[in-house]
Amino acid sequence: MARRMVILTEGHSDPHTAKTACSVMRYRPEEVVAVLDKESLGMTISEKLGVSIDVPFISELSEADGANTLLIGIAPPGGRIPEDWRPVIMDAIRRGLDVVSGLHDFFTEDETYVAAAEVAGVQLVDVRKNNESHIARRIGIRADCLRIHTVGHDCSVGKMVTSIEIAEGLKKRGVDAEFVATGQTGIMVAGTGCPVDRVIADFVSGATERLLLDHQNHDVLVFEGQGSLVHPSYSAVTLGILHGCIPHALVLCYEVGRETITGVEHVAIPSLTCIRDLYVAMSNIFQPCQFIGVAMNGRRISADEAEEEKKRMRDLLGLPICDVIRDGPDELVDAAVKFRDSKVWNTELLT
Amino acid sequence: MARRMVILTEGHSDPHTAKTACSVMRYRPEEVVAVLDKESLGMTISEKLGVSIDVPFISELSEADGANTLLIGIAPPGGRIPEDWRPVIMDAIRRGLDVVSGLHDFFTEDETYVAAAEVAGVQLVDVRKNNESHIARRIGIRADCLRIHTVGHDCSVGKMVTSIEIAEGLKKRGVDAEFVATGQTGIMVAGTGCPVDRVIADFVSGATERLLLDHQNHDVLVFEGQGSLVHPSYSAVTLGILHGCIPHALVLCYEVGRETITGVEHVAIPSLTCIRDLYVAMSNIFQPCQFIGVAMNGRRISADEAEEEKKRMRDLLGLPICDVIRDGPDELVDAAVKFRDSKVWNTELLT
Numbered sequence: 001m002a003r004r005m006v007i008l009t010e011g012h013s014d015p016h017t018a019k020t021a022c023s024v025m026r027y028r029p030e031e032v033v034a035v036l037d038k039e040s041l042g043m044t045i046s047e048k049l050g051v052s053i054d055v056p057f058i059s060e061l062s063e064a065d066g067a068n069t070l071l072i073g074i075a076p077p078g079g080r081i082p083e084d085w086r087p088v089i090m091d092a093i094r095r096g097l098d099v100v101s102g103l104h105d106f107f108t109e110d111e112t113y114v115a116a117a118e119v120a121g122v123q124l125v126d127v128r129k130n131n132e133s134h135i136a137r138r139i140g141i142r143a144d145c146l147r148i149h150t151v152g153h154d155c156s157v158g159k160m161v162t163s164i165e166i167a168e169g170l171k172k173r174g175v176d177a178e179f180v181a182t183g184q185t186g187i188m189v190a191g192t193g194c195p196v197d198r199v200i201a202d203f204v205s206g207a208t209e210r211l212l213l214d215h216q217n218h219d220v221l222v223f224e225g226q227g228s229l230v231h232p233s234y235s236a237v238t239l240g241i242l243h244g245c246i247p248h249a250l251v252l253c254y255e256v257g258r259e260t261i262t263g264v265e266h267v268a269i270p271s272l273t274c275i276r277d278l279y280v281a282m283s284n285i286f287q288p289c290q291f292i293g294v295a296m297n298g299r300r301i302s303a304d305e306a307e308e309e310k311k312r313m314r315d316l317l318g319l320p321i322c323d324v325i326r327d328g329p330d331e332l333v334d335a336a337v338k339f340r341d342s343k344v345w346n347t348e349l350l351t
Numbered sequence: 352m353a354r355r356m357v358i359l360t361e362g363h364s365d366p367h368t369a370k371t372a373c374s375v376m377r378y379r380p381e382e383v384v385a386v387l388d389k390e391s392l393g394m395t396i397s398e399k400l401g402v403s404i405d406v407p408f409i410s411e412l413s414e415a416d417g418a419n420t421l422l423i424g425i426a427p428p429g430g431r432i433p434e435d436w437r438p439v440i441m442d443a444i445r446r447g448l449d450v451v452s453g454l455h456d457f458f459t460e461d462e463t464y465v466a467a468a469e470v471a472g473v474q475l476v477d478v479r480k481n482n483e484s485h486i487a488r489r490i491g492i493r494a495d496c497l498r499i500h501t502v503g504h505d506c507s508v509g510k511m512v513t514s515i516e517i518a519e520g521l522k523k524r525g526v527d528a529e530f531v532a533t534g535q536t537g538i539m540v541a542g543t544g545c546p547v548d549r550v551i552a553d554f555v556s557g558a559t560e561r562l563l564l565d566h567q568n569h570d571v572l573v574f575e576g577q578g579s580l581v582h583p584s585y586s587a588v589t590l591g592i593l594h595g596c597i598p599h600a601l602v603l604c605y606e607v608g609r610e611t612i613t614g615v616e617h618v619a620i621p622s623l624t625c626i627r628d629l630y631v632a633m634s635n636i637f638q639p640c641q642f643i644g645v646a647m648n649g650r651r652i653s654a655d656e657a658e659e660e661k662k663r664m665r666d667l668l669g670l671p672i673c674d675v676i677r678d679g680p681d682e683l684v685d686a687a688v689k690f691r692d693s694k695v696w697n698t699e700l701l702t
Contacts, residue, residue: 104551104553133455135584135614136584136615137583137615138615197551197552198551198552198553199551199552200455200548200549200550200552201547201549201550201551201552201587201591202455202548202584202585204552205583205584205585205586206584229590229633230637232489232556232637233486233487233488233553233556233557234553234556235556235590235591235594236552236555236556236587236588236591236594237553237587239580239586239587239590240552240587243583243586243587263486263488264487264488264489266489266490267637270637274636277632278633278636281632282580282629282633285581285621285625285629286581286583286618
């Protein structure tokens with residue numbers, strides 16, 4: 001049965017916290033019925049969340065005609081659910097809706113929800129739940145599968161969207177490309193992937209390597225990055241993915257105007273050149289890897305300011321740059337095709 | 352009741368694989384009764400494992416007089432238990448011994464062991480089991496608590512032993528120092544700590560930060576490192592600890608003659624200068640951090656070769672160096688005291 005989702009963002013309808021909601025609406029619009037946030041009643045989704053989709057904000061589940069699923073639409077740092085959401089989640093279960101969540105607090109381990117779901121005959125789906133225990137071995141890697149990896153200067157700057165847009169752009173040009181999801185939202189969009197930040201630390205690179213082994217039948221893989229190498233809380237996840245997907249090419253994702261680290265706001269984000277150099281150092285230990293482009297997230301600036309910013313960054317970093325939401329991904333897709341055709345990347349691994 | 356342990360190393364009595372056994376015998380000798388490995392019968396512990404302790408190898412648990420605990424004495428990469436150990440473990444449980452394990456495969460989640468332990472009235476202790484969910488925030492860090500961190504070019508090169516020896520050496524000189532264990536063996540020795548490689552990836556730095564917050568009443572902390580920044584399987588753990596303990600000073604641990612990466616043997620370990628530079632880059636993002644010494648593991652070379660090696664490395668790296676097992680830790684303790692007294696490290700965090 002096809003999912004018909006109400007997305008819950010109650011009190012958190014901003015593009016940063018509600019990034020799960022935004023991405024599911026952007027890439028799975030046909031599955032979305034409404035967004036539940038009474039604080040946003042009367043506004044449009046586009047106004048509040050920046051996604052063009054013809055569904056309303058609602059204040060009660062009773063208004064969501066034909067819905068069969070409640071999707072938890074936020075991704076707070078650390079993955080904890082707001083306590084005051086319990087009543088609406090219980091209401092959804094009692095009304096016979098499945099509940100899909102990407103949070104760290106598992107619904108399937110909450111006795112109240114589990115009991116209610118059993119009575120109502122609905123499913124609780126924890127997208128982050130996993131049992132990964134593969135250890136990265138760097139064996140069996142296909143040498144001519146090009147791997148592109150999006151990395152960032154912070155959390156929530158557009159790595160997933162950039163990855164999807166590059167992969168889709170490549171597909172439109174006839175390239176056998178695939179987006180590889182490493183986070184809960186990406187998995188909801190792609191229908192497959194691994195919630196790497198929820199994997200046991202010893203198996204983070206292994207879980208990523210398993211994704212590589214599972215998907216390398218495609219010619220080009222675009223691996224979604226997580227966090228940032230300079231994030232004091234989550235850099236382990238970032239490096240585990242970087243070393244697990246063994247990229248040939250990186251795309252640097254950043255948000256204009258982001259000054260401090262998400263969740264650690266008393267810490268300033270280092271310069272992009274510093275961050276670029278760290279990624280280059282950590283990705284070139286055993287095989288060559290280079291940046292091929294920059295994905296600028298310009299949601300807080302005007303179109304004119306964005307053009308200025310892109311010019312400045314092109315000069316600073318010497319790389320193609322675009323805002324995949326505002327401009328589309330063409331410039332980065334061009335860069336990926338050019339890099340693929342250059343053949344400089346097709347070297348034997350680890351020689 | 353005091354532990355009286357038989358250590359199980361059956362078929363794996365070498366210092367590399369049986370590093371848990373070696374370290375517990377080295378630092379908790381009063382708790383060890385015998386080592387169970389029938390393949391090593393007739394040899395001494397010193398010959399096989401390089402630890403001076405007056406206990407025998409035995410072939411049967413019935414020979415272990417007065418033992419009340421079976422300790423799983425190996426730490427294979429990835430933490431899996433050899434399948435053919437089941438009968439001896441079941442025998443131990445039936446004889447009324449508690450079983451202590453640091454492996455990833457939990458005894459407390461194995462139905463057969465759990466049922467047998469219940470009948471026998473014994474405890475199953477999984478040292479790696481944890482429920483860590485603290486997120487690193489870099490708040491509340493004591494500015495004048497000096498943090499030293501041991502890092503390595505590979506797994507199992509002596510980071511834990513070096514950490515313990517430096518902390519103990521500092522204590523002997525009257526410094527209020529503390530070893531902080533981040534792995535199962537260190538926890539068995541210290542009686543406290545966190546098995547960081549078993550923590551969910553999002554919480555790796557947070558778990559380390561929690562150790563810091565819990566122990567920073569001491570003047571000097573020596574944080575045990577794990578894995579290596581260049582290890583394709585485990586670099587995430589390494590970076591998570593590095594960013595979680597926010598060290599002022601690093602000690603570079605390596606084994607002479609180690610050429611390839613443990614568990615990924617087709618991959619050569621990069622040069623020590625390359626590895627040093629990566630640690631410097633990744634530890635200096637937000638505050639200054641420097642190497643203050645080198646811990647050489649010379650177990651595979653002669654005393655003369657070790658002197659040659661130390662001279663060469665002193666010239667190459669310009670740092671104090673010693674083999675803490677062969678020479679004792681004095682040179683590194685000197686370096687730590689000198690660094691502490693220099694006051695160059697006592698800067699406000701994140702300014």
